[in-house]
Amino acid sequence: MKNDNNRKISAWGMLPHEWKPIFSEMGLPGYRAEQVNVALHRNLITSWQDATTLSKELRAALAEKFSIEPLKIVNTHESSDNVVKLLLECDDGERIESVLIPSRGRITQCISSQAGCAFGCAFCASGMHGLIRNLSAAEIVAQVVSACRLLRSRSSESTPEVQSAPRPGNIVVMGMGEPFTNYENVLKALRILNDQRGINIGARHITVSTCGVVPGIEQFAREGVQFELSVSLHAPTDTLRNQIMPVNHRWPVSELLRACKQYTSNTGRIVTYEYTLISNFNDRPEHADALIKLLKNQHCKVNLIPLSPVAGFVGQPPDHIQALRFLDKLHKARLNVTMRKSRGKDVNAACGQLRFKSETKK
Ligand code: SAH
Numbered sequence: 512m513k514n515d516n517n518r519k520i521s522a523w524g525m526l527p528h529e530w531k532p533i534f535s536e537m538g539l540p541g542y543r544a545e546q547v548n549v550a551l552h553r554n555l556i557t558s559w560q561d562a563t564t565l566s567k568e569l570r571a572a573l574a575e576k577f578s579i580e581p582l583k584i585v586n587t588h589e590s591s592d593n594v595v596k597l598l599l600e601c602d603d604g605e606r607i608e609s610v611l612i613p614s615r616g617r618i619t620q621c622i623s624s625q626a627g628c629a630f631g632c633a634f635c636a637s638g639m640h641g642l643i644r645n646l647s648a649a650e651i652v653a654q655v656v657s658a659c660r661l662l663r664s665r666s667s668e669s670t671p672e673v674q675s676a677p678r679p680g681n682i683v684v685m686g687m688g689e690p691f692t693n694y695e696n697v698l699k700a701l702r703i704l705n706d707q708r709g710i711n712i713g714a715r716h717i718t719v720s721t722c723g724v725v726p727g728i729e730q731f732a733r734e735g736v737q738f739e740l741s742v743s744l745h746a747p748t749d750t751l752r753n754q755i756m757p758v759n760h761r762w763p764v765s766e767l768l769r770a771c772k773q774y775t776s777n778t779g780r781i782v783t784y785e786y787t788l789i790s791n792f793n794d795r796p797e798h799a800d801a802l803i804k805l806l807k808n809q810h811c812k813v814n815l816i817p818l819s820p821v822a823g824f825v826g827q828p829p830d831h832i833q834a835l836r837f838l839d840k841l842h843k844a845r846l847n848v849t850m851r852k853s854r855g856k857d858v859n860a861a862c863g864q865l866r867f868k869s870e871t872k873k
Contacts, residue, residue, distance in 0.1 A: 519575075520577050520578065521577070521579075521649035521653065522579045523703070524647055524650075524699070525577075526699065526703055526709075527552075527706045527708035528544075530547050537572070545708065546562070548708040550564065552709045552710050552711070555660060559571075559573050559574040559577075581653045581660060582600060582607075582650065582654060583599065583657075584598070584657055585598045585600050585606065587661070594610060594612050594613075595611040595661075596610050597611070597654075597661070599654060605626045605644065606626075607626050607646065607654070607686070608686060609621060609622050609623060609658065609686055610686070611658055618680055619680070619681040620681070622651060622654045623651075623686030624645075624646060624684050624687070624688040624689065624690040625642060625643070625645050625646055625693050626642075626687065627641055627642045627688070628688050629692065630722050630756070630757065632745075632755060632756050633755040633756070633824050633826075634745075634787060634789065634821060636821045636823075637687040639823055645688075645692075648700040648703065655682065655704060655710060655712075658678075659710070662678065678710065678712075679712065680712070680716060681718070682701070682718070683741075684701075685741070690719050691719075691726075694730060697719065701719070701736075705717060714736060718783075719738055720740075720742070721741070721742055722743045722756060723743065723759065725762040728770040728771065728773075729770055729773070737780070740783070741782070741785055742785065743784075743787075744764075746764075746798075747802040747804075749764050751792070751798070755789075755792075764805070768805065772809060775810060781811050784806065784812070784814070785814050786813055787818050788817050788837060789818045790829040794833055794834065794837050796837075796840060798837075799841060802846075803840070803841060807846075812848070813848040813849075814849055814851055815837065815841075815848065815849070815850040815851070
């Protein structure tokens with residue numbers, strides 16, 4: 512990423528192995544690349560001057576060319592259940608959101624892939640103003656770096672070489688935007704986060720969620736990565752799905768399901784279907800029956816999420832009993848189903864793009 516202010520390249524958009532040719536060009540040995548990766552991703556240096564394994568001259572040369580600024584944290588809001596919503600600012604002033612959700616000793620970070628979203632799902636706040644722009648790989652990684660630095664500054668053991676400072680253990684690309692229409696940047700960012708020489712977040716702890724962009728699912732199936740795939744289904748029939756997800760006109764339920772089955776048979780990995788329960792719209796027994804029929808021959812998971820009400824959409828979440836009935840029906844039909852409860856409601860982290868939940872298994 513070029514930084515418009517100072518024309519530097521963001522170091523956060525670099526895969527660990529990409530440093531090597533840069534150092535060869537400078538006539539320097541390859542182990543310098545490893546030292547840079549340790550300084551950046553493990554020690555989370557905030558200034559090149561702190562990369563003390565490198566010579567003064569090299570630090571100065573790197574500082575000249577590469578920026579290590581993460582995204583600026585404009586605001587943080589912490590909910591009563593310890594969910595922290597971050598408002599982050601890109602170099603061009605564009606603002607995006609990311610959320611940290613602590614649960615059972617781990618922190619899950621929800622990151623954005625785009626500023627805004629083009630897909631206009633009726634119940635989702637992030638599409639209400641359309642797409643502004645794709646985020647670069649560096650901006651996607653920098654959301655995690657900003658969070659790591661925040662966590663470090665809050666950690667009691669804060670030192671320049673903190674290796675034990677809390678970091679997100681899970682990443683979910685469920686913030687603003689549709690990751691599969693910013694495919695290359697998202698995949699590069701996830702590879703950087705996953706790299707053992709990078710922030711080192713395990714592939715199975717990284718989830719990409721799509722509203723159903725079939726070519727993206729097909730490409731993901733060929734990618735040879737171990738990241739998890741979630742698909743926002745939300746309705747079992749075209750008639751219903753068309754009403755809340757315009758993407759369904761382009762890739763209807765049958766095409767979506769075909770791509771998901773293909774994904775599972777190509778990769779051996781299962782798809783998680785997200786199903787937001789909306790009162791009297793998709794939460795009735797007949798909808799549960801249609802969902803069972805749709806998914807019964809597929810090795811998959813289903814996550815039920817009571818809708819987080821958003822301004823601009825009339826739908827409401829079902830009452831608890833109705834949601835449990837829906838869950839029970841799927842459970843009895845032997846679907847692998849969980850229901851998540853919304854967290855961070857009092858900081859609006861629960862709405863639309865930034866809804867967040869801790870999983871409550873039945
Ligand atoms: N574009 C991607 C990722 C971003 S949305 C996708 O659609 O999957 C992340 C998840 O939040 C999706 O499952 C989306 O349908 C869900 N979501 C959006 N608004 C919501 C709301 N108001 N209540 C509950 N879930 C919502």
